[in-house]
């Protein structure tokens with residue numbers, strides 16, 4: 592029972608499946624609270640509001656402290672449900688989870704408030720910068736932000752490379768301008784660090800105009816630096832933009848004709864039939880270690896593996912399925928609970944087919960219907976199919992037990 596509660600809390604907080612309205616609601620509420628917080632931090636600094644609404648700002652802060660603390664404690668409690676941490680003892684899973692960047696941000700989002708209580712001050716402005724860390728919590732609720740983070744991390748080497756090039760150009764241009772202008776404008780170009788201010792303002796095309804070269808040589812160098820600036824900064828921007836586009840594309844990958852045609856089950860279909868099937872399939876990207884479905888759960892769809900590997904854990908056997916295979920069809924066809932745990936062993940691109948659409952597909956295409964039924968027969972065996980066509984009570988009980996037992 593406790594295991595089921597923990598699993599549900601985890602699903603609501605961390606792993607909202609498509610269509611899980613409780614999970615989406617909690618995500619939205621938490622994101623709203625973060626936005627309210629950031630808004631109040633910013634408005635507090637406006638003198639006209641800071642004093643007048645002091646009490647209201649304090650209430651927002653204290654409510655946030657309560658909600659974010661409960662959120663953090665629950666995330667810590669359910670840490671051992673994460674795909675990558677499930678094999679660890681609960682205490683170790685929690686310790687490892689605490690080192691996740693998102694968990695660190697969650698902790699930093701509540702710590703300053705405890706400092707506030709501890710130091711018995713009501714001047715929230717003292718903790719201004721710390722409180723704005725909460726803004727980072729939004730990354731958890733925005734897949735786009737997470738993709739941007741992934742893009743920067745995956746291109747870190749190229750970005751460090753372009754940063755070194757930029758630093759080299761800043762240093763060279765500042766040194767040349769120092770040589771050219773130091774005697775004429777000692778206050779602006781009297782040292783290399785001083786000249787670097789001019790170099791950075793010029794290279795970034797900001798051009799404050801507070802410091803300008805006056806010698807002909809200085810002006811020629813400045814012209815070159817201005818032109819180089821565009822090229823220099825286009826480099827990291829291009830790197831991040833390309834990686835970001837790639838990340839987004841991988842996340843919401845499009846179901847293509849080739850992808851469907853590669854699934855052996857559909858290989859014999861005509862192009863027109865494949866085009867029809869494509870309309871029924873939904874693309875779903877699953878991270879490595881994520882649980883796709885649990886034994887004993889209600890089933891709403893079956894899946895085809897476009898790419899990746901999936902582990903199917905039956906109560907007494909474990910199978911591995913890969914590209915082109917399908918799974919999750921038994922519960923959908925028999926209208927029973929899932930008979931196995933299904934976990935992604937690698938990043939998986941799945942094609943999900945809703946229960947109603949599976950029946951449409953099988954009715955429309957008897958060959959596919961017969962093939963799926965044949966695979967089901969091979970998988971579960973004739974002997975455990977009751978005359979009514981349902982899985983035996985014994986198998987369902989075994990599946991439910993398997994989902995209750997693990998690591999409470």
Ligand SMILES: Nc1ncnc2c1ncn2[C@@H]1O[C@@H]2COP(=O)(O)O[C@H]2[C@H]1O
Pocket residue numbers: 890903905910917918919920921922923928929930931932933969970971
């Ligand atoms: N013996 C088996 N071999 C391979 N896959 C299986 C086997 N038994 C069950 N499965 C798959 O595991 C899935 C678990 O969820 P379902 O019961 O919906 O559908 C099941 C099948 O797709």
